[in-house]
Amino acid sequence: MTYCVAMRLNHSLIFMSDTRTNAGVDNFASTRKMFTFGVPGERSITIMTAGNLATTQALISLLRERTEAADDRDPGILNQPTMFQVARLVGSTLREVISYSTPEGQQSSDAFSASVIVGGQIKGGAPTVFLVYPEGNFIEISEDTPFFQIGETKYGKPILVRAFGPEMSTEDALKLLLVSFDSTVKSNLSVAPPFDVHVYDNDSFDQTSISRIEIDDPAYQAISSGWGQALKEALDGLPAYKI
Numbered sequence: 001m002t003y004c005v006a007m008r009l010n011h012s013l014i015f016m017s018d019t020r021t022n023a024g025v026d027n028f029a030s031t032r033k034m035f036t037f038g039v040p041g042e043r044s045i046t047i048m049t050a051g052n053l054a055t056t057q058a059l060i061s062l063l064r065e066r067t068e069a070a071d072d073r074d075p076g077i078l079n080q081p082t083m084f085q086v087a088r089l090v091g092s093t094l095r096e097v098i099s100y101s102t103p104e105g106q107q108s109s110d111a112f113s114a115s116v117i118v119g120g121q122i123k124g125g126a127p128t129v130f131l132v133y134p135e136g137n138f139i140e141i142s143e144d145t146p147f148f149q150i151g152e153t154k155y156g157k158p159i160l161v162r163a164f165g166p167e168m169s170t171e172d173a174l175k176l177l178l179v180s181f182d183s184t185v186k187s188n189l190s191v192a193p194p195f196d197v198h199v200y201d202n203d204s205f206d207q208t209s210i211s212r213i214e215i216d217d218p219a220y221q222a223i224s225s226g227w228g229q230a231l232k233e234a235l236d237g238l239p240a241y242k243i
Contacts, residue, residue: 001190002033002151004048004183006117006129009173010166013119013127013200016177017048018151018185020192035060037067039079040110043122045077045086046207047197050151051114051134053094055163058097059114061132063090083122087130087138090118095136115150120200128203155187156180170199175223178213182224193220 004017020029031053036043047063049056067076080086094116101112119129119141127143134188141148147164149157159180168176174197184191193215200209213220 001188002050003184004033004050004117004150005147005156005158005160005177005180006046006048006119006141007147007160007164007173007177007237008119008127008166009168009170011202012170013046013121013202014170014173015048015117015119015179015196015200016174017044017196017197017202018191019194019196020190021053022190025048030194032196034198034210036207036210037063038120038205038225039078040207041123041205043078043120044200044205044207045083045118045122046200047090047122048117048150049114050116052101053111055094055097055101055112055114056116058101059090059116060096062093062097066093068134081122082210083118083120083128083130084140086120086122087118087120087132087140090116090130091136091138094132096224098134104236117148117150121205123203123205127200128243152184152188152191155184159183167195174199178220178223179227182220182227193217195220 001157002018006015015034017033019032020028021031022028033049035047063077067078077086080089100113113134118132118217121127129148130138132138147160148165163176198202198210199215
């Protein structure tokens with residue numbers, strides 16, 4: 001399992017993903033789930049993946065191969081004129097990988113399914129984010145849906161719904177995301193640090209603001225312990241319910 005979130009603020013896009021993969025209760029490993037494609041000054045694209053690891057790795061490998069291939073190969077991400085076309089390309093490639101991976105005669109491709117978040121900006125267009133489903137179709141982020149989640153979403157969603165605002169500063173948005181991720185980590189062993197983070201400032205077409213938050217990061221530990229204490233204090237301050 002995994003947990004990835006992308007949110008759109010008034011001034012930036014923020015992407016965060018965990019890195020844990022598992023093949024059983026006692027077999028954990030770390031794998032990157034955030035990938036970037038870009039041309040400095042022209043485009044910046046970030047992709048996050050959740051689902052079958054073989055499928056997601058094949059998807060990223062195929063996208064990179066077609067980006068670096070000869071001109072007579074299928075068009076790559078760096079050739080697409082808009083983010084909408086990028087989302088279409090990612091969706092069709094994901095559908096291709098899942099179809100290829102499904103054994104002949106198998107009735108369902110669920111075992112090979114994956115979901116993808118793809119976001120960024122291409123010069124001439126606005127920064128945006130898309131959620132791509134295993135079937136290859138997708139939806140775009142909006143004012144009514146200002147963030148997307150994939151993977152183990154249920155534990156971290158309540159804090160995002162209650163506290164997110166597009167006017168938030170980058171620092172407050174990162175704090176909110178860390179609370180959301182920490183809530184998920186505390187509830188599900190299949191999600192864990194380190195966390196990969198990409199902060200994309202609108203119209204920068206830059207991919208340098210990418211970092212990794214380790215489990216012993218002092219700021220993360222302070223947020224984790226502080227949030228737990230704040231919840232206890234808030235609960236103690238609520239009126240008792242008597243039957």
